[in-house]
Amino acid sequence: MRLALVIRPFADDNLMTARQMGVEDVVTTLPHELQTGPVWDYLAIVRHKKRIEDIGLRWSVVESVSISNRIKLALDGRDEDIEHYCQTIRNLGAAGIPTMCYNWMAVFGWMRTSLTTRTRGGALASTYDHEEMKNAPLTEHGEVSEERLWENLEYFLKIVIPVAEEAGVKQGLHPDDPPLSPIRGISRIITSPEAFDRVFDIAPSDCNGITFCQGNFKAMGVDIPENIRHFGNQNKIVFAHFRDLHGQVPTFSESFHDDGDTDMASCIRAYNEVGFEGAIRPDHTPTFAIDKEETGGYNFLGRLYAIGYMKGLIHGTA
Ligand SMILES: [Mn+2]
Numbered sequence: 001m002r003l004a005l006v007i008r009p010f011a012d013d014n015l016m017t018a019r020q021m022g023v024e025d026v027v028t029t030l031p032h033e034l035q036t037g038p039v040w041d042y043l044a045i046v047r048h049k050k051r052i053e054d055i056g057l058r059w060s061v062v063e064s065v066s067i068s069n070r071i072k073l074a075l076d077g078r079d080e081d082i083e084h085y086c087q088t089i090r091n092l093g094a095a096g097i098p099t100m101c102y103n104w105m106a107v108f109g110w111m112r113t114s115l116t117t118r119t120r121g122g123a124l125a126s127t128y129d130h131e132e133m134k135n136a137p138l139t140e141h142g143e144v145s146e147e148r149l150w151e152n153l154e155y156f157l158k159i160v161i162p163v164a165e166e167a168g169v170k171q172g173l174h175p176d177d178p179p180l181s182p183i184r185g186i187s188r189i190i191t192s193p194e195a196f197d198r199v200f201d202i203a204p205s206d207c208n209g210i211t212f213c214q215g216n217f218k219a220m221g222v223d224i225p226e227n228i229r230h231f232g233n234q235n236k237i238v239f240a241h242f243r244d245l246h247g248q249v250p251t252f253s254e255s256f257h258d259d260g261d262t263d264m265a266s267c268i269r270a271y272n273e274v275g276f277e278g279a280i281r282p283d284h285t286p287t288f289a290i291d292k293e294e295t296g297g298y299n300f301l302g303r304l305y306a307i308g309y310m311k312g313l314i315h316g317t318a
Pocket residue numbers: 174213214215241283
């Protein structure tokens with residue numbers, strides 16, 4: 001596996017620091033100022049890639065090209081948005097970017113009910129507690145059924161996966177976060193290992209893969225190494241998020257990677273066992289006391305700490 005990092009803010013000194021930490025791969029979107037239209041421009045992609053390579057790193061994962069509610073809810077304009085998404089895949093493939101991470105959460109994405117939970121030593125972490133959400137009002141989209149989301153995902157995959165194959169860009173579906181349905185009337189469908197099996201049956205292809213976000217599998221309450229083996233042995237893991245929690249749905253809090261409920265060494269062993277060769281990056285980390293602000297789990301210091309821990313586990317399990 002290859003150690004990867006999201007560079008935030010996207011700046012040369014942060015890229016260099018990542019390289020100095022021994023990170024090889026960069027996970028990034030195209031910076032906002034370079035997104036000049038609904039399709040990511042080929043030359044803008046190449047320049048962003050070269051900026052990373054000129055510092056000795058590699059842009060191996062796009063996280064993410066957003067997928068509109070028009071696509072996820074089958075609203076007017078869906079086909080136009082899917083065509084834009086496909087054209088971006090073609091441009092990324094032509095530029096040699098091998099992997100994209102996407103999700104099928106409609107209307108809202110990642111959700112937490114607190115960003116001020118105190119974890120070890122008072123570090124700030126996030127919590128999802130469904131008690132706080134069960135009476136939440138519906139959104140402007142009313143109720144959205146699981147059936148409708150599956151239908152729309154099937155429609156999307158049947159168009160996009162053949163394009164991804166031709167372009168040579170693997171699509172890694174990230175689990176819903178939290179993996180719980182519905183929230184505010186909006187169903188969520190990517191909430192179990194079985195959901196991924198179903199996704200792979202819809203469009204069988206090496207390019208139809210999974211972003212194995214460990215935190216969400218932990219939140220599902222399933223055995224993580226067993227699922228790494230289940231999907232890894234089918235070559236379905238195209239990208240991984242390293243993350244841990246205390247608890248599982250309907251209530252969990254995020255933790256330091258060395259302080260959650262999961263035996264993280266057993267996860268690294270499972271990746272080794274299945275010969276996982278993709279990028280793995282630390283996902284959310286708690287915020288340290290010396291950090292200036294909470295950034296949803298993306299402060300540099302927390303992720304620096306996480307990379308050190310991951311390197312230790314990788315060396316220790318080799
Ligand atoms: Mn994740």
